Amino acid sequence: MQLIFSLFPFLFLFNTQLNNADPVAVDKQGIKEDLPYLIPFYKKLHQMPEVSLQEKETSALLASELRKIGVTVTENVGNSYGIVGIFKNGEGPTILYRTDMDALPMAEKTGLPYASTKTYTTNGTTSGVMHSCGHDMHMTTWLGTARALVKMKDKWKGTLMLIGQPAEEIGAGAKALLEGGIYETFGVPNYAVGLHCSPTIPAGKVGYGKGYTMAASESVTITVYGIGAHGASPHMSVDPIVLSSMLIMELQTITSRSLKPIESAVVTVGSIHAGTASNIIPDEVKLGLTLRTFKEEVRTMIHKRITEICHGTAMAAGLPPEKYPKIEFSPVYIAANYNNELLVDKLSGSAKKSIGENMVVNAEVQMVAEDFSAYGRTSHKVPSVLFWLGTAPEERIKKNDLPGLHSPFYYPDPEKSLETGILVTSQSLLDLFTGK
Ligand SMILES: [Zn+2]
Ligand SMILES: [Zn+2]
Structure with missing residues (x-):
């Protein structure tokens, strides 16, 4: 910078005058x-x-x-x-x-x-x-x-x-x-x-x-399936409420364990709906999530982990693949x-x-x-x-x-x-x- 100014003093002066002259x-x-x-x-x-x-x-x-x-x-x-x-x-x-x-x-x-x-x-x-x-x-x-x-x-x-x-x-x-x-x-x-x-x-x-x-914002709906039964006969069910509870806890590990510590993201389960009475184990639970991310690679990673966690938890509960949770990523997506x-x-x-x-x-x-x-x-x-x-x-x-x-x-x-x-x-x- 110094060299340029000393080589072109007149040009610099001219520019300064021009900038100051017309604020x-x-x-x-x-x-x-x-x-x-x-x-x-x-x-x-x-x-x-x-x-x-x-x-x-x-x-x-x-x-x-x-x-x-x-x-x-x-x-x-x-x-x-x-x-x-x-x-x-x-x-x-x-x-x-x-x-x-x-x-x-x-x-x-x-x-x-x-x-x-x-x-x-x-x-x-x-x-x-x-x-x-x-x-x-x-x-x-x-x-x-x-x-x-x-x-x-x-x-x-x-x-x-x-x-x-x-x-x-x-x-x-x-x-x-x-x-x-x-x-x-x-x-x-x-x-x-x-x-x-x-x-x-x-x-x-x-x-x-x-x-x-x-952040980028999007919502996700997860429908967790199970096998319903009488509340007194849990052994005859695959309880989707218990499954959802495990899922919700496991989803917390995406930002705490899978995300690079210097990156930021939010995975929030904001709604959970299931059941009609205290003595019935239902056969379905609906979860509503909001995701917030900055980088596309973080967003892709979170989508992948949600899918893996959903499938893995359902498999561990003994459900067949056709009863794995249905995951719907919303089409409305703000970058x-x-x-x-x-x-x-x-x-x-x-x-x-x-x-x-x-x-x-x-x-x-x-x-x-x-x-x-x-x-x-x-x-x-x-x-x-x-x-x-x-x-x-x-x-x-x-x-x-x-x-x-x-x-x-x-x-x-x-x-x-x-x-x-x-x-x-x-x-x-x-x-x-x-x-x-
Ligand atoms: Zn607003
Ligand atoms: Zn606004």
Whole structure:
């Protein structure tokens, strides 16, 4: 480096002057002034949550807001309520910025004046509906950023690709849009960016992790067969409850004995259903598992061990091969999220520039999953980053009362989270558009 500088002093000087002469900064005042428009919008979204694949009103509202500022919107993308907004602003990079739109089937218990009172009925069961994963905050930040960038359009060149994604919570939305051909129809982006609310990072801060930041997620159903009998005649049975108990204990050894100690994975048996009465040995037990992994080879190993343990335990119980447990790996599978290292450096640099060095934190790796990962996993290998937007309200941090995502008590600090999210995302996109 030193040698290059001494050989080309003029070139170095020229570059430095060029970089310093043209710093593109977001219009902080303009963003602040837009909050009185955006906060009521956020509260409106919070009161109209829609569950996965039913985001009809939400997507229509986002589409109309984008059209108001001159964005070209295509609706019902990928046979869903997905929307793609394109704002073409001269020659330059294409940047994909995604928000998710869905809420969860659960009753809100925050007691906020703008709490959701909506209900949702399916198969005769009624539940509440709530934006307990903060997707309403994602949408409002997304709209606020689009509004800020459109206002500053003379300061950047390129194409802003705004994705309103359905069905994140069931891991189906990104897949639907990508299989619906968004890259083929609207162009392959140079970068993909997204954010997720963090329930523990204080509002006003953002967090970044490099490489694998969220796990791959999939579910497995195991049906354990046996031979039923009277509860008083266990010798006439092959008891699938005893078999399942052994199986559950043995499954714990996958992560403790088969997994390399420096790798991480989760194998959780989250549900077990069997039997009808205390004096009957049933002939079937159903187990529901969730698996979390980062690397494909770890995932393959876990699948193999589950199969071996199931077959081995059934064989030891004396069951014939046709009565070995049936193992069903779910077709819905969310890949691990990988944050491109260079892009993290760039975006966290932009964040520091917009909200200050001490407001940007390193985020821990989490075993939760996010289908945002899919945008960077096509053959185009688009560099992508999903960062954390701090949302924890100050009064809750003081009381150490920080409910997690999907809790009926979770809520973000609307104003602070929103302003931070828009400042950071606008500056990040601006820097990517202008190559700063
Ligand atoms: Zn969620
Ligand atoms: Zn979420």
